[in-house]
Amino acid sequence: MKQPVEYLNNDTTPCLKCENHAILIARTDYYCKDCFIRFVRGKQRKQMVSEQYRAKFGIQAEKYGIQKVLLAFSGGITSMVLLDILSDLLLEQQKTHKGVTGFNLIIVNIDEFEIFLLNKKIQDIIPNLIQKYNGISIEFKVLSLDSFINEESLYKISLNDEFKSFFKEYNQDITILDILNQTINKSSAEDLLNIIYKNLLLEVAYVENCQTIVLGHSMTRIANEIVALTVKGRGSEIHESIKDHTEIYKNHEIKIMYPLRDVLYAEIIEYGKLADLYQFTIESTIKKSKISKNLTIRDLISNYFTQLTETGYASTASTVVKTGEKLGKSKEKKLGNCKVCNEEIYKNPSTWLKTITVNEPASIETEEELEYNKLYKESTQEEELKLGNPLELCYGCIITLGGFKQTDSGLLWPLKSEEKQLNYIYENDEVEKQHILDEYTL
C-alpha cells in the first residue's frame, strides 16, 4: 500500500523545486532533502503569516509591542520539529532585518519525567539545543507538573448514583502522580492530564505575557483529537479546541495555534530524520501494550489511523480535520461552565444520563428475597456518606470522574484555579541572568 512519504532508490528524477535528484515522494511530488524540509517549513509559515509574527519597524512595531510566543515543548518529535522550524524562521528574520525578529520564543516544558518514565531528563538535552540554535536567544523553562495543585485549594469530588457530583474540602499533601494513580481507568488519567496541561500552559503564557501559544500537533494528531473528543462525550468542545483560536484567560487574550496542522505525522517523522533531530528527542520507556484493553482512548484511535493508512484510507485524517473545522458552537442552550475543565455545559449531563440509565430495582417479592435484603442491610450498616456540596460538571468530566473509585477516594482536584504558584524546575542561564539583573540593577 502507498505510504504518505516514500523514499526513492537511485532514482534520477529531478526534484520538483530544484535540479537536484529527488530522494522522496510526498503527496505525489518529488523532493530532494532540502526542498522537502523547505516544504514542511512552508506549511508553518503559511499558518503564521500574520504581521504579528514578522519583523516590524516604526508604527507597526509600536502597535504590536514585543510579541512573545510560547512553544509547548514535550521533547517528542513533533515539538522538536516545530522548534527547529521556528528557530530557522527567527534566524532568517535576524539575518534579513539586521537582528530584528518578529517575536521572542519561550519554550516551556511540563515535566513528564516521572509520569511517563522518560528515557532522558529534559534538562540534559537543553544545553545541546541551545548550542544547536546558538544564533538566537531562546528562553527555556521546565515546569513542575505539581504547579497545578495548591495544597490549600484541594477538594474531593465524587459522584452519586444519580450522576450528580459533589465536593468537599480535603487537606493533605498530594502530588499529581498520586491523584492520577487513584484512577482505575487509564483514559480518565489521560483526560485529566489534558486539562492540566492546557491550564498550566495558559497560566505560564499569562505570567510571561505571551500573546500566543503554539503547539506541535500534526494533522494526524488533530484528527485523533477530534475523534477522541467525540468518544469522550466532549463533542461540543471540538470546534474550539482544534481550530486556531483565542482563549480569554484572566481577562487576557491568548491565541492558541497549531502551525503544523497541514503536515502529516509521517511527514514530521521524515523531517525529523532528514534534519537529524532524533538525537535530541525524549521518549517514554513505558512500552505500549499490544492488548487493546490496556490502552487509552487516544492510543486506540492512533492505532486505528495507522491501520487505515495501511489499508488504503490514508486520506481519512485530512477528511476528519476538515470536518472538525466546519463544526461550530452547539445549538443547545448553554447552562454554565464545568468546574473542573471550565468547558461549556449544554444539556444537563446528569439528567440526560439518569433518563437513559435507570438504577431502580425490580420490586422485592418473596420472603426469601426480603430476608436477603435484610441481611444486606445489616452487613453494610450504611452510614450516610456525606458527599458534600453539589458541583456543576460537564458530561466529559462526569465520565472521567466515573473512572475513580467513588467509595474511598473520588477525585482530588483544585477548584479555585486562580491561586497557582508556578514552580520551575529549570530555567536556562539567560533567563536566570535576567532575573538577577532585574532584581539588583538600579
Added chain:
Amino acid sequence: MPEIIQKKLKVSALCELCHARKAVMKRPKNLMKLCKECFYNVFETEIHNTIVSNNLFSPGDKIAIGASGGKDSTVLASVLKTLNERYNYGLHLVLLSIDEGIVGYRDDSLATVKRNQKQYNMPLEIVSYKDLYNWSMDEIVSCAGIRSSCTYCGVLRRQALDRGAEKLGINHVVTGHNADDVAETVLMNILRGDINRLESSTRILTDSDNSPVKRSKPFKYTYQKEIVLYAHYKKLDYFSTECTYAPEAFRGTARELLKGLESIRPSCIMDIIYSGEHLSLAPKKKKQTVAYKNKKRIEQEINQDGSVKLDTKPKTNKCEKCGYLSSNKICKACVLLQGLELNRAKVSLDSNSAIDGAAKLSKTLEGLSF
C-alpha cells in the same frame, strides 16, 4: 426449594440494585452486577423513558415495527408489546417485513417473523423487492456485483418500508436500530466527512420531506449486548445470521474501533451519542462578491395578452417515473434501477439457480473443511 435455602448466598453475590436476589449477569452498559428481574426492569424502563421523554407515540397511533426476524427487531416487538400493555400507550402494533429476495438468509428469517406474528399476536405485512421493483437482491448482486449490494439494498428498503406502511395506512415505522448503530453512524459521519448528516445522525425521530412516513428508533440508547442478553433470558425466538452479502468495508473498520473503545470504556457508546447530539455546523461565512454595476437583470417573460408569466414550474416532489415522493425529478431508487436495467442479461437460463443465494453458496463453501 429446600436446597437453595440451605445454601445461603453471600451478600457480595447479591444483585447490586435490589440486594435481595442473586446477581446473574454483568450489565454491559455500566458493568453493574444484576439479577434477571432487575435487568428486565432497567432495560424496559429505559426504553419507556426514551419513548416518553421524546414523545414518540400518542394514544391510538398505528405503528409498524420494521421486523427482520433478527434480534433487534424481535426484542423491539416483544418490548413494545409489553410496554404498550403495562403503560397503556394505546398503540396498535403491526409487523412489517421486507423480503429483499436473498435466498438462504431472508427466507429463513421471514419464517422467524411469521412465528413471531403468532407469538405476539400481531398482524404481519410482507413487502417484497421482487413485487415492487421486479428485482430481487440476488438478481441485483449477480448483475451489479457484491461490493455495492448495501447501497442498492439500503435505498430500496427505505422506499419499500414506506410503501408497505402506506399500504397499511400507517405513518410511523419503528426500527430496531440500537445505541451501537447510532454511535457507529456518528463516528462514520466524522470519519467520512459527511457534513450533511452530521447534525441529524443522532436524531431519534426522522421526519423527512420526501417521505410521508416518519421513523423512530426506540432503542437509540439501548446497548446491542443488552438486547442480546434480554433476548437470551426471555428466550425470544430470533434468527441470528448476518446478511450473507459482505458488509461495507469502511463501516467494518469503524465497528472494530468502536468495539475496542467499548472494551476500555463501556460508557463510550453513550458518550459518543451525547457528543453526537451536540455536533452542529458553524454558520457558513458569506463570500463577499463584487456587485457589478451592469449586472444582468432577471429576465421576465411576458405573455401574449400582456400579462406577466409567473414561474409555473411546479415544485415537483414526486418521482416522474414511479410517482413516489422524491426531492429530485427521479427518485434514487428509480435511478439505481435504471442503471441495473441496462445491464440486465437479455437471455437467462430457465430456472437459473446460480443467481439464487449467490452469497449463500460462498458462505457454504467457507464453512467446508477437509
